[in-house]
Amino acid sequence: MNFSGHTILITGGGSGIGLALAERYLAAGNEVIIAGRTKDKLEEARHQHPGLHIKTCDVAKEEDRIELFTWITTHFPEVNILINNAGIQERFQLLKDTDDWKRAKNELKINVDGPVHLTMLFAPFFKEKEEAAIINVSSGLALSPGAWVPVYSATKAALHSFTQTLRLQLENTNIEVIEIFPPAVNTDLGGPGMHTFGANLQEFADSVFAEIEEGETEIGYGDSVHRLKADRESLKAGSKQAWEKFKQNNPGF
Numbered sequence: 001m002n003f004s005g006h007t008i009l010i011t012g013g014g015s016g017i018g019l020a021l022a023e024r025y026l027a028a029g030n031e032v033i034i035a036g037r038t039k040d041k042l043e044e045a046r047h048q049h050p051g052l053h054i055k056t057c058d059v060a061k062e063e064d065r066i067e068l069f070t071w072i073t074t075h076f077p078e079v080n081i082l083i084n085n086a087g088i089q090e091r092f093q094l095l096k097d098t099d100d101w102k103r104a105k106n107e108l109k110i111n112v113d114g115p116v117h118l119t120m121l122f123a124p125f126f127k128e129k130e131e132a133a134i135i136n137v138s139s140g141l142a143l144s145p146g147a148w149v150p151v152y153s154a155t156k157a158a159l160h161s162f163t164q165t166l167r168l169q170l171e172n173t174n175i176e177v178i179e180i181f182p183p184a185v186n187t188d189l190g191g192p193g194m195h196t197f198g199a200n201l202q203e204f205a206d207s208v209f210a211e212i213e214e215g216e217t218e219i220g221y222g223d224s225v226h227r228l229k230a231d232r233e234s235l236k237a238g239s240k241q242a243w244e245k246f247k248q249n250n251p252g253f
């Protein structure tokens with residue numbers, strides 16, 4: 001696939017990983033539309049990068065997803081790449097947060113309903129294009145779950161599973177299926193300051209962008225590269241180790 005001349009929709013493109021990818025696709029000569037809930041955030045991104053197009057949308061809401069699909073295919077009928085990047089991360093104590101289903105359900109809707117439904121809307125539309133791609137942003141935690149974010153880890157494992165079956169069903173079509181597995185990256189995921197220990201955002205995005213260009217379909221970075229190659233026992237041990245470390249660092253959890 002050429003790296004320019006595409007029209008790309010990035011959900012959650014107003015900040016963090018989505019914006020870093022938007023900047024790179026824009027600089028490479030593509031039309032880029034970023035979608036997110038917060039208009040101010042999108043407008044600020046467009047102010048920084050006047051070439052960006054913006055669209056408010058809450059991917060948790062079925063009607064917003066359908067409206068986004070209709071709007072994009074009307075105003076940007078040449079759209080041929082969907083990046084399912086929007087996501088949130090919530091910490092849960094499963095024995096204490098028992099009446100917090102609303103928060104868990106919202107996380108499931110954003111992280112699972114959003115990308116699955118958008119894929120189901122866009123894939124048939126993309127089938128008519130000469131070339132197209134669906135890029136799902138899951139997580140290293142899809143492979144080795146983080147016990148402090150149990151619902152989040154489950155949503156990313158679900159997205160990973162869905163992406164694998166999508167790739168199988170779309171083999172021999174014009175639609176490439178790519179999955180990005182970020183490790184911890186320094187963004188505002190989970191709230192400002194929650195991921196300052198993570199990898200540098202710009203270095204991460206440069207590496208991911210280069211691997212997409214090279215035609216990789218399962219893209220890790222740092223720790224998640226090892227997770228992609230690890231056996232089941234190492235992944236289980238990694239989860240346990242990370243959980244012990246988290247409890248040590250967060251004695252109040």
Ligand SMILES: NC(=O)c1ccc[n+]([C@@H]2O[C@H](COP(=O)([O-])OP(=O)(O)OC[C@H]3O[C@@H](n4cnc5c(N)ncnc54)[C@H](OP(=O)(O)O)[C@@H]3O)[C@@H](O)[C@H]2O)c1
Binds near residue numbers: 014015198
């Ligand atoms: N940073 C990490 O350590 C890390 C690690 C593994 C995977 N990831 C994944 O990478 C993706 C991007 O996260 P990030 O780290 O860049 O965090 P971020 O800076 O918080 O970006 C998330 C973006 O998603 C948007 N968003 C959230 N809920 C939405 C909704 N319901 N509808 C539309 N947009 C929504 C947010 O904007 P609004 O709130 O304005 O809508 C925001 O722009 C996520 O899927 C995340 O799970 C991140």
